[in-house]
Each structure stands twice: as structure tokens, then as C-alpha cells.
Amino acid sequence: LTARWPVEIESIALVGHSMGGLIARSACYVAAQDDRPWVQQVRQVVSLGSPHLGAPLEQAVHYVSAALAALPETRAVSGLLRRRSAGIRDLNQGSLVDEEWRDRDPDALRAAACNEVPLLDGVMYFFVSATITRSPRHPLGRLLGDGMVLVPSASGRNRTRMIGFREEDGMHLAPANHFTMLNHESVYEKLLGWLTSATPESAGKPPNPPADPGRHELES
Known part of the structure; x- marks a missing residue:
């Protein structure tokens, strides 16, 4: 996309909801390892309700499938649960790269590996969390978070x-x-502030050259 963009790209902002936040972090890490040019243009990464440390629903299914596999009567049900995709399995602990699963049994109780993938230097990271309760300290809010992510x-x-x-x-x-x-209007306003006021200088990046009409910002 960046190679075929009709004008020169000055900056890239990645905004991901739920698993999209994990995909954005993973893509940036892999691109940096491979020295891909586009990652040098990333200035902000925003995650909306992303399970960076895992999601309770996938964690529950992981343990339930192991328990069902122990009994002949429920083994078939366990087999169905274990057909969930690799992407869903990544939600167990917020895994970002294939190496975390390589040579491991994904169905083993303690198989959910997670190496801490570093954030990119000079990039500003923002996040939005939510609870179904007015206070995040409410017991129900602590237990359920936004209904899918704590x-x-x-x-x-x-x-x-x-x-x-x-x-x-x-x-x-x-x-x-x-x-x-x-x-949500409040999220939009926050995004607008983050993406317009967060500067590369404040994130440790050298300042960009002055913008001209041929330059453009890409947000996705």
C-alpha cells in the first residue's frame, strides 16, 4: 500500500480494535526485523480494547477443552473446541509472533507461550480500555471488563x-x-487529539522536514 500510494507518505498511524491492536504491534515488530521501509513512517499506534495480556474467554476455552479431553464421553466436544484458529489461540496470552508457538503443543495446559515483543523506538502508543460499569474498580467491572477484554x-x-x-x-x-x-464521540475526540498533537519529537524521533502539498498522511 505504501509503495503504491499516489503521493509521498509523511507518517502512518495504525489504529486497531480488539485483535487489530495485536496485529498492528505484530506487523510493526516483524517489519522492523525485516527492515521494511514502511515501518520507518509509523508515528502512532492506537489499540482500542485490545487483549495485550490475553482474553478471559479464550483462556477459559483453553482449560475447558483440556478438561473435556480427559473423559471419553466428552472427548468429541473437546476436539471441536480445539479446532479454533491460531489467531484465536493467540488471544490466550496476547501472543504476537509465530515463534511463540513453534515446537509447542498448543493444546497443552501451559502451552500458551508469550515472549514480550518490544515496542518500536520513537513511536507513540495509545490505548483505550472500557468497563460495563461506571467505575473500573467495581467488582463486576473488574471481573468482566468491557465484556471481552479486562x-x-x-x-x-x-x-x-x-x-x-x-x-x-x-x-x-x-x-x-x-x-x-x-x-463513540469521546473516543473519536481522543483519537483526533492523539493523532494531531502527538509529534515525533515527543516520541524521540527527529523532526520531519516541512510538509508540502505533495506529502500526505496515511491512517488505517
């Missing part, structure tokens, strides 16, 4: 893991569910 996972930090997001670069939406943030 706040610690969306913000990339819990008691044992921290992927590197800054707390001040996040937004919490409440009360809201996992899909509310896709079309």
Missing part, C-alpha cells in the same frame, strides 16, 4: 507483565462494552 489487558499491565504503555497515554471509557468504543 482493563489490565487493554492497558498492557498487570501484576506480572508490563508491555510498555504509559498510563498517561491511555483512556478509559465507562460505562461501555467492547464494541461501544468503535463509534
Whole structure:
């Protein structure tokens, strides 16, 4: 896309909802490892309700399928559950690269591997979390989050893991569910502020040359 863009690209902002946030981080990491030119243009990455530390539904299915496999009467049901895709399995702990699963049994109870993939230097990362309750401290909000992703996972930090997001670069939406943030005025306003005021200088990047009419920004 960047190679065929009709004008020179000045910057790229990646915005991903749910698994899309994991895909954006994974794509940036792989592109950086392969020295692909487009990744040098990335300035901001925004994740909306992304399960950076995993999603409870996939974690539950992972353990339930193992339990069902132990009994002959329920083994067929376990087999159906274990046909879920590799992408869904990535939601167990927020896995981002194929190497995390290589030479491992994905159905083993402790098979959900997760190596911490570093964030790109000089890129600003933002996140949005949500709870179905007005307060994220409400017991139900802590338990269910936005209905699919818990706040610690969306913000990339819990008691044992921290992927590197800054707390001040996040937004919490409440009360809201996992899909509310896709079309919410407050999220739009926050996105607009993040993508227009966050500068490469503040993220450690050298300043861009002055813009001219032939330059363009690409947001996806």
C-alpha cells in the first residue's frame, strides 16, 4: 500500500480494535526485523480494547477443552473446541509472533507461550480500555471488563507483565462494552487529539522536514 500510494507518505498511524491492536504491534515488530521501509513512517499506534495480556474467554476455552479431553464421553466436544484458529489461540496470552508457538503443543495446559515483543523506538502508543460499569474498580467491572477484554489487558499491565504503555497515554471509557468504543464521540475526540498533537519529537524521533502539498498522511 505504501509503495503504491499516489503521493509521498509523511507518517502512518495504525489504529486497531480488539485483535487489530495485536496485529498492528505484530506487523510493526516483524517489519522492523525485516527492515521494511514502511515501518520507518509509523508515528502512532492506537489499540482500542485490545487483549495485550490475553482474553478471559479464550483462556477459559483453553482449560475447558483440556478438561473435556480427559473423559471419553466428552472427548468429541473437546476436539471441536480445539479446532479454533491460531489467531484465536493467540488471544490466550496476547501472543504476537509465530515463534511463540513453534515446537509447542498448543493444546497443552501451559502451552500458551508469550515472549514480550518490544515496542518500536520513537513511536507513540495509545490505548483505550472500557468497563460495563461506571467505575473500573467495581467488582463486576473488574471481573468482566468491557465484556471481552479486562482493563489490565487493554492497558498492557498487570501484576506480572508490563508491555510498555504509559498510563498517561491511555483512556478509559465507562460505562461501555467492547464494541461501544468503535463509534463513540469521546473516543473519536481522543483519537483526533492523539493523532494531531502527538509529534515525533515527543516520541524521540527527529523532526520531519516541512510538509508540502505533495506529502500526505496515511491512517488505517
